[in-house]
Amino acid sequence: MALNIVFAGTPDFAAEHLRALLNSHHNVIAVYSQPDRPAGRGRKLTASPVKALALEHDIPVYQPLNFKDEASVDELKSLNADLMVVVAYGLILPQVVLDSPRLGCVNVHASLLPRWRGAAPIHRALLAGDDRTGVTIMQMDAGLDTGDMLVTADCAIEADDTSQTLHDRLIEIGGPALITALDQLENGSAQPVVQDDEFACYARKLEKSEGMIDWQTSATDIDRQIRGLTPWPGAFTQWQGQTVRLHKAQAIQSGTEAEPGHIVEMSAAGLKVATGKGLLKIETLQLPGKKAMAISDLLNSRRDQFEATPRFGD
Structure with missing residues (x-):
């Protein structure tokens, strides 16, 4: 019944x-x-x-x-x-x-x-x-x-x-x-x-502050942070004095001597950023007041800005 x-x-x-x-x-x-x-x-x-x-x-x-x-x-x-x-x-x-x-x-x-x-x-x-x-x-x-x-x-x-x-x-x-x-x-x-x-x-319940990326941590941890907090509350970092949100990235187990947060490579495939351990390839990023965009599209219009400020977290 x-x-x-x-x-x-x-x-x-x-x-x-x-x-x-x-x-x-x-x-x-x-x-x-x-x-x-x-x-x-x-x-x-x-x-x-x-x-x-x-x-x-x-x-x-x-x-x-x-x-x-x-x-x-x-x-x-x-x-x-x-x-x-x-x-x-x-x-x-x-x-x-x-x-x-x-x-x-x-x-x-x-x-x-x-x-x-x-x-x-x-x-x-x-x-x-x-x-x-x-x-x-x-x-x-x-x-x-x-x-x-x-x-x-x-x-x-x-x-x-x-x-x-x-x-x-x-x-x-x-x-x-x-x-x-x-x-x-x-x-x-x-x-x-x-x-x-x-x-x-x-x-425990999520807090918005958990979205702040610490580039001293590993690429694997940051990748998990981005995926775990998408779509809310979102993972974010500072760039040119603005808060930018990271929507899609991939951890790369590759060494680098660059300082954490520094962009070491730019291509249509993504921005490779140094972390405390490994590289993080950012594939989709959202600027303030804008929609999330693929890095290939952002580089078409803002490559000069990324080259002028090749570091996140400042």
Whole structure:
């Protein structure tokens, strides 16, 4: 028999998992999402991707600021859901909420738990140079991503992955994994696995300051920084007194005696820049107020400027 599900989520990642649920045989009876936020140049109140999708399917939407008042908790209880599915909702749920549905709450987390518990697992996996990651469907408890694991799905992290491309690939494997877990809960075949806390690490929330490139570090680390922080908050450096953003680069394991940050070679293929270890070939760069451009196009119009200031980080 299909489960009656309350879904709680906010951004695109969550909306795509809601879409997977809507395409399954389970019933989504209500949706919870963060309150509408100002967005765009006009700062108009804008519905989250999850709310927008729910409204398209005529599903009731609830947007409490939190669950600290009894009215919000009672409202949830009145839905008589079998299960609550939580995906990047943006609220810490109190125990009374976790206990409200008949089968509790399950969460879709974008890492192979217990690695990268916390707010930014996709970005932290890239920044750390992990070669694999995945999605964990977890029975929620009061801890931070500490609940028993129901289903996992893994994938390789490719050398050119950014947080955006990895985000999109995890959506592809996360939806089917979620449906598998729900089917197991429905038919009683679920076999929860306790996480081993010895292997846990924390994916703390990103800060814009983490985008500042330190050219004294290795080309490999800077490449990971660029990919892990693309598209947000972005990796950046100083050049001619301006902040420029690096969108695409490649680490080259080649020695140089040039000072870190110095451009040692310019060609249509990219700018080769010295680092603390190896060279970084910058292939796409964004100047202030401009769109990101391939280095070949930038050199056509600004070669003289790069030759006049052949150093980043000043």
